[in-house]
Amino acid sequence: MVSRTPDWRIDAGTGSAGGEPGTAVRLRDGVATVRRARGQVLLVSENGTPPLRVSGIGEELLPLLAEGTTLEALTEYLRARYPAARDIEPKLPAFLTKLRSVGLLSEGASQRHRGARGDAHIPLPNPDPLARQLALLLRHLPADAARVALVLALAATLAGIVGVFLETPRPHPFDLVLAFSPAGLAILLLMVLPFHEFGHAVACRMAGAPVVGAGVTLYRYVVPKLYVNNTAVYRVAGRGPRVWIALAGPLVNVLVAGAAAWVAVATGDGWVEEAARYVVAGCLVTLVLGISPLAASDGSHALEALLDDDLARGAALFRGRSHLSIQPVIYAYRLVCALYLLAFCVGSGALVAGSLSRF
Numbered sequence: 387m388v389s390r391t392p393d394w395r396i397d398a399g400t401g402s403a404g405g406e407p408g409t410a411v412r413l414r415d416g417v418a419t420v421r422r423a424r425g426q427v428l429l430v431s432e433n434g435t436p437p438l439r440v441s442g443i444g445e446e447l448l449p450l451l452a453e454g455t456t457l458e459a460l461t462e463y464l465r466a467r468y469p470a471a472r473d474i475e476p477k478l479p480a481f482l483t484k485l486r487s488v489g490l491l492s493e494g495a496s497q498r499h500r501g502a503r504g505d506a507h508i509p510l511p512n513p514d515p516l517a518r519q520l521a522l523l524l525r526h527l528p529a530d531a532a533r534v535a536l537v538l539a540l541a542a543t544l545a546g547i548v549g550v551f552l553e554t555p556r557p558h559p560f561d562l563v564l565a566f567s568p569a570g571l572a573i574l575l576l577m578v579l580p581f582h583e584f585g586h587a588v589a590c591r592m593a594g595a596p597v598v599g600a601g602v603t604l605y606r607y608v609v610p611k612l613y614v615n616n617t618a619v620y621r622v623a624g625r626g627p628r629v630w631i632a633l634a635g636p637l638v639n640v641l642v643a644g645a646a647a648w649v650a651v652a653t654g655d656g657w658v659e660e661a662a663r664y665v666v667a668g669c670l671v672t673l674v675l676g677i678s679p680l681a682a683s684d685g686s687h688a689l690e691a692l693l694d695d696d697l698a699r700g701a702a703l704f705r706g707r708s709h710l711s712i713q714p715v716i717y718a719y720r721l722v723c724a725l726y727l728l729a730f731c732v733g734s735g736a737l738v739a740g741s742l743s744r745f
């Protein structure tokens with residue numbers, strides 16, 4: 387149940403100001419939450435600061451703060467969750483000031499899907515209006531028809547990809563990756579990546595959450611990475627929609643790989659076939675890497691949504707993180723990681739062995 391007004395209790399008096407607009411806020415690495423027997427939640431830090439007790443709304447904001455967010459995103463989250471509350475504006479910055487004053491917040495932090503600390507962000511037009519229109523259209527489709535269409539599309543994708551590998555002379559998977567195609571690379575960067583992100587945006591809108599923004603992150607000020615800001619996904623209560631939001635991007639990769647495979651099969655030798663094959667390989671490689679539960683990825687976000695624990699990856703893979711996660715969730719996450727690693731090693735080994743056998 388959502389109470390009508392947020393409970394801002396914190397273990398000591400709140401500060402008076404803080405949280406400049408646009409400032410990224412994130413819990414420092416090494417900050418962990420500990421739940422006491424009677425339900426109190428403590429924030430404890432490896433840097434020796436005294437434990438800080440939070441409750442109510444502060445506790446509710448911890449997953450967002452652990453991932454990294456902004457004052458605006460937190461405000462929007464609270465407004466959606468507590469529409470009757472009138473004290474969000476003064477109390478949220480005060481709450482953040484308190485966390486900052488005891489050294490629990492890191493400055494200039496990153497946000498989910500927004501790259502790492504020290505990155506530069508170039509804003510792009512928000513795809514939200516377009517995603518909203520497409521989501522409205524898709525919502526009008528009968529659910530059964532949509533499922534059948536998806537199954538048929540996946541079957542056609544699989545048939546197309548198998549078709550590429552059955553062509554004569556039979557290509558080795560490495561050939562597809564190594565046969566560089568400038569046109570294929572351009573399609574991957576200029577079409578597949580934006581469509582991947584747009585897939586997340588449409589799924590977000592279908593779940594009833596707006597896309598907050600979009601842009602390009604320059605990782606370490608050099609490597610560009612496109613993103614949509616789907617921070618508002620936290621307002622989606624259902625696990626299923628949250629899983630779909632995370633998987634919508636990889637699903638786009640799969641479907642584009644299928645379409646490109648059919649183009650490769652249908653066209654003869656030439657630059658079009660080379661480009662299409664390169665797109666197939668690029669989509670599949672980015673798919674495999676993008677669903678890894680070991681990194682902060684679409685796969686880890688989907689698994690965390692499935693397990694209903696936004697901090698499951700940190701709790702499963704890093705010591706001293708996310709003490710709120712329960713053991714079954716941690717074990718389930720580790721099991722999926724082990725299965726992914728096993729499949730990755732078996733697949734990679736088979737590819738290398740197949741490649742060596744040709745010489």
Ligand SMILES: [Zn+2]
Pocket residue numbers: 582583586635636684
């Ligand atoms: Zn994605």
